Structure formats: structure tokens, C-alpha cells
Amino acid sequence: MAKLYAKAHHPEEWLEMISLVRDIGFLLVVSWFFWRTISEFRQQFMTRDTRSDSQVDQTTIDALCKLGYLLVVVITLITFLQTIGISISGLLAAGGIGGIAIGFAAKDILANFFGGLTIYLDRPFSVGDWIRSPDKDIEGTVEMISWRHTRIRRFNKNPIYIPNMLFTTIAVENPSRMSHRRIRETIGIRYADLDKMAGIVSAIRDMLQHHPEIDQSQTLIVNFVTFNKSSLDIMIYAFTRTRVWEEYHHVKQDVLLKVGEVISALGAEVAFPTQTLHLATLPEPQST
Structure with missing residues (x-):
């Protein structure tokens, strides 16, 4: 009866709009829940490891949290497009040529992204490590590793920002792990x-x-x-x-x-630079 009453007094467009708003609201709530869960996990993990005096691998934690955030955004975006009636397959097919053009324009961004991914996977250094490169004028303490660049604090306290793609082409020493x-x-x-x-x-x-x-x-x-x-x-x-x-x-x-x-x-002395001059003959003394 309630359904018949709603149909009799409200147009179908309003019912569809209400259903759409409900679905989008539910999607945003779920996405926000997972976003907050990742943030709480990161905060709780860091606090727990600090209290137990164990070493916290901030690089791994940041990588996992950023990957989680990225998955939440991508899944939310795809679900949102499907909810409002946009076909993902058609969108991908239509944007193929544009994607190639954008890929060429954003090649440096992509190179930095994969450079950051290489750092997260291979872990040649972590946040807090002292690193240097014999190939470039790079030496200092790693403060932050993002998907685009790595921030290093020199010993004179100046920060330098290194694109991540550079670390795929240069040798890096990590004296902190000696x-x-x-x-x-x-x-x-x-x-x-x-x-x-x-x-x-x-x-x-x-x-x-x-x-x-x-x-x-x-x-x-x-x-x-x-x-x-x-x-x-x-x-x-x-x-x-x-x-x-x-x-x-x-x-x-x-x-x-x-x-x-x-x-x-032992009666010896540390040497210092000296010169000894040997003369074959001595000059005759001059009479006054």
C-alpha cells in the first residue's frame, strides 16, 4: 500500500533521484569508513611501536597506507560512475587515445611514481637513514619518501628534494646500515x-x-x-x-x-716536514 501511495503521489523521477542519492550517500559513508580505518591503523601502529621501543619502519607503513588510500579512491570513483549510469568499459574505450596523449605528457610524473614504487619495494633506504651518492652531490638524512620525490636534509640543515626517478639511475650508499x-x-x-x-x-x-x-x-x-x-x-x-x-x-x-x-x-717523535741541505764544499770565511 505504501508503495502504491508513493507511486500515486510522487513522480517516478523523484523516486529514482531519491534512490540515487541514497546509493551515493551509502557509497560515501563506506568509503569514509575505510579511509578512517586506514588512518587509525597507521596512528595506532606508530603509537604501539613507539611505546614498545622497537624500530618502526616508517617507509613500509607509509607505502601501505598510501596504497590503501589509492585503492579507496579508485574503487569509490569506479563505483560512483557505475551508480550514476556511466559505463566504465565505454569510458575506457573512449579515453584510450586521450590516455596515450596524457601518458606522454605525464611521463616524468609516471617515472617518479615508479621510482617511488621501486624505493618502497627494494628499500635501499628508509626514513631516518643517512644516505649519499657518489654520482651526484647528494648527502644527508632522509626525512620523507613520497610517490613523487624524496626529501633529504643536508648536514647544514638545508632540505633538498630529489625526484624518485633519479634513484633508478644512480648508485646510493647507505652508511646508516654499515x-x-x-x-x-x-x-x-x-x-x-x-x-x-x-x-x-x-x-x-x-x-x-x-x-x-x-x-x-x-x-x-x-x-x-x-x-x-x-x-x-x-x-x-x-x-x-x-x-x-x-x-x-x-x-x-x-x-x-x-x-x-x-x-x-719508546723515545721517538712524530715527524713533520723537514729538508736537509748537503753542501759539497763550505765557502771560505771572509776576512774583515
């Missing part, structure tokens, strides 16, 4: 201390082998390597246990100070 930090120094002593060289090399090697911050499982080299122009050079090659930049320099300072103590204790 296993150790290396100490590689050349120490020179005087030629006058050649007879003390063997004792100095042995004492420095013994000091490094008993240093608590030097990793003994890695390569450790202390050798007399070169008769240089004004010094006898000793090469020191070792790896620290720490990877932290500030701690590494404290360890390196301690090693160099101990090397200086070893050289002084």
Missing part, C-alpha cells in the same frame, strides 16, 4: 728513529688488540709501509665496534692519543 666504522690512519716518525720502528709497530698493534672498542673479529693491520720524503710511515687499519658517529670519533681520538703515548714512551 656494520662497523673504520679507522685508517698513517702515522709518520722521524728517520732518526728507524731503529725503534719494530718496537713501535709491535706496541701499537698490542694496544689495538687489547682496546675494548676495537672489534678483534675484523681486519686489524699495523705495519711500517713507506719511506716517505721526511718520515717513516706506519699504517693503522682497524674497525670500531660502534657505528654511532659521535662515539666513533671518541674512540678514534683515544686510539690516536695512545699511539702518541707509545711513540713518546
Whole structure:
């Protein structure tokens, strides 16, 4: 009876419009629900991992959330077009030529998109990593990875914005993922201390082998390597246990100070550039 009453008192166009508005409203509510669910998932995951003191892979979380947002938008758009009576297959067929033209015009945008996708899949670096490239003047801390560009903060605090497609063509170093930090120094002593060289090399090697911050499982080299122009050079090659930049320099300072103590204790001195002039004959003194 209610249906007959509605038909008798309302035109069919109004009933169709009401049905269309209802369907679109339901679609928007469902889409908004999934959008909010993704946002809440991201926020809850980040909060939970921060409280548990575990490392949060922000790159992976951002990639999954952005992919979720993209799926919500695409599915909502397709469903909306179907709801208002537009055929998707016909639209795709009609827009084929236009799509090709747009594709050529937006090739850089697409290249950046796939470059960002490569970063998300291969994960050569993550947000918070220190990276640098030997091919380009790029070095700093990764602050953000979007689908179009990556923002890097230089050590002088200036931001640089790198198109993602660039990372598919250049080599990228990630010092944040190094296993150790290396100490590689050349120490020179005087030629006058050649007879003390063997004792100095042995004492420095013994000091490094008993240093608590030097990793003994890695390569450790202390050798007399070169008769240089004004010094006898000793090469020191070792790896620290720490990877932290500030701690590494404290360890390196301690090693160099101990090397200086070893050289002084054996009665030798660190060399500095000097020249010795040999004269075949001495000039006759002039009488006044």
C-alpha cells in the first residue's frame, strides 16, 4: 500500500533521484569508513611501536597506507560512475587515445611514481637513514619518501628534494646500515728513529688488540709501509665496534692519543716536514 501511495503521489523521477542519492550517500559513508580505518591503523601502529621501543619502519607503513588510500579512491570513483549510469568499459574505450596523449605528457610524473614504487619495494633506504651518492652531490638524512620525490636534509640543515626517478639511475650508499666504522690512519716518525720502528709497530698493534672498542673479529693491520720524503710511515687499519658517529670519533681520538703515548714512551717523535741541505764544499770565511 505504501508503495502504491508513493507511486500515486510522487513522480517516478523523484523516486529514482531519491534512490540515487541514497546509493551515493551509502557509497560515501563506506568509503569514509575505510579511509578512517586506514588512518587509525597507521596512528595506532606508530603509537604501539613507539611505546614498545622497537624500530618502526616508517617507509613500509607509509607505502601501505598510501596504497590503501589509492585503492579507496579508485574503487569509490569506479563505483560512483557505475551508480550514476556511466559505463566504465565505454569510458575506457573512449579515453584510450586521450590516455596515450596524457601518458606522454605525464611521463616524468609516471617515472617518479615508479621510482617511488621501486624505493618502497627494494628499500635501499628508509626514513631516518643517512644516505649519499657518489654520482651526484647528494648527502644527508632522509626525512620523507613520497610517490613523487624524496626529501633529504643536508648536514647544514638545508632540505633538498630529489625526484624518485633519479634513484633508478644512480648508485646510493647507505652508511646508516654499515656494520662497523673504520679507522685508517698513517702515522709518520722521524728517520732518526728507524731503529725503534719494530718496537713501535709491535706496541701499537698490542694496544689495538687489547682496546675494548676495537672489534678483534675484523681486519686489524699495523705495519711500517713507506719511506716517505721526511718520515717513516706506519699504517693503522682497524674497525670500531660502534657505528654511532659521535662515539666513533671518541674512540678514534683515544686510539690516536695512545699511539702518541707509545711513540713518546719508546723515545721517538712524530715527524713533520723537514729538508736537509748537503753542501759539497763550505765557502771560505771572509776576512774583515
